[in-house]
Amino acid sequence: MTVVKKCLFPAAGYGTRFLPATKAMPKEMLPIVTKPLIQYGVEEAMDAGITQIGVVTGRGKRAIEDHFDISYELEHQIAGSDKEELLSSTRDIMERCTFSYTRQVEMKGLGHAILVGETLIGREPFAVVLADDYCVTEGDGVLAQMVKLYEKYQCSIVAVQEVPKDETYLYGVIEGDLEADNIYRVRNMVEKPAPEDAPSNLAIIGRYILSPDIFDVIRSTPPGKNGEIQITDALQLQAQQGRVIGYQFAGRRFDCGSIDGFIDATNYTYKAQTK
């Protein structure tokens, strides 16, 4: 049985909705209370048993690498104080995970960013996390739920969520047949459809398990919406062969790439931590 051992974080986008905060700082380093978004994503991957982390970065993203590294001066400074505990979560990550990085030189879309990550993944199934989709769950994390499904289905899996019809233009939207509780066999997918063109209200959010042939498929995928190479267009080819599952996951997702979602996530997390 093939297991998922690696997780890719495409993190090369400009994050223009958060300017000026993201002028010199990666969007993925924006904190929800005290932890940066990407750390939540890495913790979700660890919760799914994944410890090999690959990050597709771009210019101005070095803070991500520094975050998952030792900071000698700082750690020396707080050693023996009660502040030391505040770094225990990052220390735990660094002890258990390996990190590798590559750069997307031109921002040609999410599909292209994933293809750039091929050098970090090789020829095996892998998870993809878009760190600005922050997910909270009661039990298993979303990736852990999806990894379990992969063991059964052995094909690409996209996490989906119901969205209001008038918001379909923000997402990739699937059309599929219900195969089991919360599980759809995807037949068709459309990137950012207008409400009248949307095949359903099931939108793809930033969690994927991809089968290794996806890289070859992306290579032959022409630019789509906005002139970018879209992962949805590549997945569409696998879907036509019946090789994509849509999974309506258990949990709540905050779109932290938008200001409203980011504020909601902050309030939710602050309340959860202080109650």
Ligand code: UTP
């Ligand atoms: P977004 O659509 O949220 O774009 O990308 P963005 O640039 O991050 O943010 P805005 O819209 O300008 O505010 C979705 C995910 O895909 C990655 C982003 O880093 C983000 O995690 N991405 C997108 C890349 O890595 N490369 C790309 O060329 C495009």
